[in-house]
Amino acid sequence: xxxxxxxxxxxxxxxxxxxxxxxxxxxxxxxxxxxxxxxxxxxxxxxxxxxxxxxxxxxxxxxxxxxxxxxxxxxxxxxxxxxxxxxxxxxxxxxxxxxxxxxxxxxxxxxxxxxxxxxxxxxxxxxxxxxxxxxxxxxxxxxxxxxxxxxxxxxxxxxxxxxxxxxxxxxxxxxxxxxxxxxxxxxxxxxxxxxxxxxxxxxxxxxxxxxxxxxxxxxxxxxxxxxxxxxxxxxxxxxxxxxxxxxxxxxxxxxxxxxxxxxxxxxxxxxxxxxxxxxxxxxxxxxxxxxxxxxxxxxxxxxxxxxxxxxxxxxxxxxxxxxxxxxxxxxxxxxxxxxxxxxxxxxxxxxxxxxxxxxxxxxxxxxxxxxxxxxxxxxxxxxxxxxxxxxxxxxxxxxxxxxxxxxxxxxxxxxxxxxxxxxxxxxxxxxxxxxxxxxxxxxxxxxxxxxxxxxxxxxxxxxxxxxxxxxxxxxxxxxxxxxxxxxxxxxxxxxxxxxxxxxxxxxxxxxxxxxxxxxxxxxxxxxxxxxxxxxxxxxxxxxxxx
RNA sequence: GGCUGGGUAGCUCAGUGGCAGAGCAAGCGGCUCAUAAUCGCUAGGUCGUUGGUUCAAAUCCAACCCCAGCUACCA
Numbered sequence: 081x082x083x084x085x086x087x088x089x090x091x092x093x094x095x096x097x098x099x100x101x102x103x104x105x106x107x108x109x110x111x112x113x114x115x116x117x118x119x120x121x122x123x124x125x126x127x128x129x130x131x132x133x134x135x136x137x138x139x140x141x142x143x144x145x146x147x148x149x150x151x152x153x154x155x156x157x158x159x160x161x162x163x164x165x166x167x168x169x170x171x172x173x174x175x176x177x178x179x180x181x182x183x184x185x186x187x188x189x190x191x192x193x194x195x196x197x198x199x200x201x202x203x204x205x206x207x208x209x210x211x212x213x214x215x216x217x218x219x220x221x222x223x224x225x226x227x228x229x230x231x232x233x234x235x236x237x238x239x240x241x242x243x244x245x246x247x248x249x250x251x252x253x254x255x256x257x258x259x260x261x262x263x264x265x266x267x268x269x270x271x272x273x274x275x276x277x278x279x280x281x282x283x284x285x286x287x288x289x290x291x292x293x294x295x296x297x298x299x300x301x302x303x304x305x306x307x308x309x310x311x312x313x314x315x316x317x318x319x320x321x322x323x324x325x326x327x328x329x330x331x332x333x334x335x336x337x338x339x340x341x342x343x344x345x346x347x348x349x350x351x352x353x354x355x356x357x358x359x360x361x362x363x364x365x366x367x368x369x370x371x372x373x374x375x376x377x378x379x380x381x382x383x384x385x386x387x388x389x390x391x392x393x394x395x396x397x398x399x400x401x402x403x404x405x406x407x408x409x410x411x412x413x414x415x416x417x418x419x420x421x422x423x424x425x426x427x428x429x430x431x432x433x434x435x436x437x438x439x440x441x442x443x444x445x446x447x448x449x450x451x452x453x454x455x456x457x458x459x460x461x462x463x464x465x466x467x468x469x470x471x472x473x474x475x476x477x478x479x480x481x482x483x484x485x486x487x488x489x490x491x492x493x494x495x496x497x498x499x500x501x502x503x504x505x506x507x508x509x510x511x512x513x514x515x516x517x518x519x520x521x522x523x524x525x526x527x528x529x530x531x532x533x534x535x536x537x538x539x540x541x542x543x544x545x546x547x548x549x550x551x552x553x554x555x556x557x558x559x560x561x562x563x564x565x566x567x568x569x570x571x572x573x574x575x576x577x578x579x580x581x582x583x584x585x586x587x588x589x590x591x592x593x594x595x596x597x598x599x600x601x602x603x604x605x606x607x608x609x610x611x612x613x614x615x616x617x618x619x620x621x622x623x624x625x626x
Numbered sequence: 627g628g629c630u631g632g633g634u635a636g637c638u639c640a641g642u643g644g645c646a647g648a649g650c651a652a653g654c655g656g657c658u659c660a661u662a663a664u665c666g667c668u669a670g671g672u673c674g675u676u677g678g679u680u681c682a683a684a685u686c687c688a689a690c691c692c693c694a695g696c697u698a699c700c701a
Contacts, residue, residue, distance in 0.1 A: 095701040132701050177701095204699085249698095271631065275696045278629070287699045329701065363698075394693095426638085432694080439637080439650095446650060450663060458660035465659075505649085519665040524658065611661045 087118040088126045088352045090333050092361060093177065096131040096156040097138055100163050101404035102423065103390040103397035109420050110387065110429060110500055111356045112169045116561035116584035117495060121591060126349055128336035129164075130175030131157050132329050134322070139296035149296050153178065166411045167419060168564055170583035175336050177298075177328055185335035186328050187301040190245075190289065192376035193327075194302055198248040201304055204288045208240040245290040245300065247327070252371035253284045259370060265383060267366040268498065269430040272359065272386040276366045287368065289327045290320075297322030330369050334378070351379040356498075362386045385498045388432035396432075410440070417563035418444050418613060424500045424562060441616050447504075448563075448613035451511045452555060458518065459548040460573055460609040466527045466541060471575050471604035474550045474597045475543025481596040483513050484554060488594055491558060500562075507558055514551040517544070549574060549606075550597060557593055560584070566612055573612075575604035 091111045094104050108129050115127035133153045142152035157176060164171070175182060193199045209229040227237045260266060260277050267273040290300045299316030300323050303309045309320035333352055338345030351373075357365045362384070370380035389396050392403040410419040422440045425447065427433040463472055474481075487510040494503035521544045529537035553574055560567035564584065571578040576599070579587035592598065 093701085097701075135701050137701075206699090271695080274630070278696070279698080282697080285698065289699095325699080325701070359695080360700085363696090368699090388695095428639090434638085442637095442650065445661095449661060454661055454663050456660095458664080460660095462659045508649095515664060518659070519657075522657080522659090527659085609660085613661085615661050615663080 085118075085122075086124040086126070086348060087115075087354075088128070088337060088349045089115050089118070089354045090127075090336065090352055090356065091129040092355075092357045092365075093130045093132040093175065093329060093332050094160060095135070095138075096133045096153045096160065096176075097135075097141060098156065098399050099159040100407065101397060101399060102407045102410055102419075103404055105163060105167060105169075105407050106390055106423060106427065107356050107358060107387055108164060108169055109167060109423055110498075111354075112167075112171075113420070113424065113500060113561040114354065114356075114495075114498070115170065115172075116564060117590075119584035120560065120580055120587065122589040125585075126172045126337070127170065128173050128175055128333065129169070129171045130173070130332060130336075131160060131177070132332075133157075133176055133178045134297040134328055135325075136294055136296070139294075150178075163407045166408055166416060168416045168582075173336055175332050177332060179335070181341055182332060182335040183298050184341065185339050186298045186323050186331040188340040189331050189334070189372065189376050190301055190323060190327055193247060193289075193372065194306075196375045196377075198251065198375040199245050199289065199302075200248065201243060202246040202286070202288070203241050204244040204246075205239070205241040207237045209235060209237055242292055243304075244288040244292070244321070244324070245302070246286040247289045247368075247372065247375075249284045249286050249368065249371050252374060253280060255374065256280050256284075256367060256370060259380060263382075266380070267362070267384050267386065269386065272362055273366075276362060279363060280367060284367070287326070289324050290322065291324045292319075292321040294322045294324075297324070298328050299323075326364055326368050327372070330364060330372065333369075333381070334373075352381040353383060354498075355381050355384045357384060357386060359386050359388055385429075387429050388427075390427060391432050391434045392436065394434060405435070405437075413437075413616070414440065414444050415566075415613070417566040418448055421448060421504070421559075421562050425504045427501065429498055429500045444613065445615055447508055447511075449611070449615040451508060451515065452559075453611055453613040453615075455511060455515055455518075455548070456552045456556075456570055456573065456612055457609045459545065459552055460606050462523050462527075463545045463549060463606050464609070466523070466530070466545070469606040471549060471606050472542045472546035474546045474600050475540075478543070478547045478550075478596070480510075480513060480517060480547050480551055483510060484551070484596050488554075488558065492591075495561075504559070504562065507555065510551070511555060514548060514555075517548065517551075550600075553599070554594060554596070557590070569610075570612055573607045573609055575606045 089111050091108050094100060111127060111129065115125050118125040131153070138153060139149045142149040145152065161174065190199065207227060207229070228235070229237060257280055260273070260280065264273070267276050291297070295318065299309060300320040301309055303317065303320055309317045311317060333355065334346065334350060337349035337352065339350070355365055365384045373380055391397065395401065395403060397404040407419065414422055422443045426435055426439055426443050463469065487506060490506040491503050494506060523541055523544055526537045526541035526544065530541055552570065553576065556567045556570035560580070561584065564582070568578040
């Protein structure tokens with residue numbers, strides 16, 4: 081038998097301290113497109129996204145608001161889920177680091193590393209802000225009064241040392257270098273890979289994996305003497321501390337694959353095919369994470385794609401600066417499909433990109449309303465007008481057919497290399513070719529000749545419109561991972577049943593459907609055309625400033 | 627500071643020795659099937675600066691100016 085390929089793609093989990101901005105959901109949209117592409121191709125696909133909920137900051141913020149930490153993160157998670165639903169994000173699981181199976185998973189990963197001799201007791205030293213906790217060396221400022229943390233400039237920092245557990249990252253330097261050498265596409269794009277490789281070559285230090293004192297976190301499962309920190313009644317000895325950051329957050333990827341409860345599922349889904357992460361956490365995903373997995377006897381993920389940030393007038397979008405776009409505003413203005421398309425078309429997936437309402441609406445109007453939406457509209461209108469809506473079939477000698485073959489190859493290549501903006505650019509060149517065909521053939525002129533009794537003109541007209549309708553089918557279907565709802569609506573207008581589910585599962589193998597003329601000869605009736613992407617007027621394009 | 631990448635049209639970018647390019651935005655024209663859509667044409671650039679190599683430099687070399695990324699434990 082030819083086994084169905086399976087594909088496991090993840091995003092980074094988002095810090096659940098606020099409502100999500102488009103700059104946060106950007107990678108989720110991208111991952112969703114890749115997941116849908118694989119589902120439609122017929123790969124058995126798993127798409128994991130979720131939230132990171134353990135941190136001193138979150139517990140503190142909840143306390144300030146007089147809420148339980150649990151209630152606080154539940155609220156934030158609901159905001160994420162609502163925004164993702166609005167963007168038609170289709171995770172197979174939305175994981176939370178507070179999920180019980182994740183807690184078991186993180187603890188088991190710690191036990192495995194310990195059993196492998198990679199976790200040892202050490203001393204963590206650093207600046208400590210009494211109002212906040214340990215601060216990284218890069219995160220403190222020098223003031224005339226002394227060293228301070230930027231969040232609490234009036235509070236004197238203390239130099240503290242704390243007994244913590246450490247992970248022996250230094251033991252994996254050679255293996256990491258070898259892995260990078262043998263798998264050049266493990267970390268991409270190339271310039272990020274080179275940065276990571278440079279970091280490895282500079283020498284690796286061990287990092288701490290536990291914190292004492294913190295209570296909002298996963299209990300560290302091991303006592304200093306090596307015994308379990310779990311008591312007879314099932315509770316955990318707080319003296320053991322909690323698991324710190326990366327042995328919590330990164331572990332979500334194996335939890336999402338079934339670890340540790342469902343070994344069969346884990347064997348099926350691990351290693352992940354693709355982690356999509358922001359450049360700020362590239363090092364943890366391409367260096368810490370493989371070492372942690374190897375320590376547990378597991379394989380490294382196959383690919384890590386490192387994307388850039390959204391910028392507003394050159395500045396990184398962030399919640400603290402307040403210069404971010406609310407995904408719900410973008411969806412309200414552009415629609416879910418428009419928001420997805422425009423975000424991934426305007427922002428290169430491999431580097432930072434400046435975005436604005438102006439660039440978004442211009443792109444929406446140019447690509448979606450004018451180029452593709454109007455192509456669909458004019459094609460269907462003419463077929464309705466000249467042939468009563470009977471869907472015409474492709475012609476015998478369509479020049480678009482060979483152009484399509486080339487387009488599809490380029491589109492697929494870019495999409496599968498995570499060059500999402502380039503993929504759309506390639507596909508839209510074909511949209512332009514179809515629009516030019518209309519001008520070249522002038523169906524309205526052929527229609528006049530047909531009316532005058534020219535049988536040749538009628539044949540020609542039918543073929544031209546058949547080619548245009550076929551072009552629309554192919555474009556809509558190929559673009560469906562980006563614009564799933566619009567693709568379905570386009571199919572309805574074209575008189576085709578849309579065979580895929582709301583998440584892209586369940587239909588025929590996409591690449592079979594993407595052949596020119598795959599449905600030639602099938603009878604069908606076109607519907608009344610409705611603008612697929614209504615054009616935006618300038619006045620309506622600047623909602624929610626600031 | 628060190629290492630890496632970049633500075634090309636109003637905007638976003640492609641272009642690694644041979645007549646400066648694309649898309650969008652702008653202007654003009656054509657068409658009328660269409661969402662004032664579409665198609666064609668035009669305009670617009672001392673290719674960061676200065677010097678050098680070369681018959682020839684956006685491209686190679688040197689110096690300098692500016693921007694970004696990385697330079698370890700943030701979620």
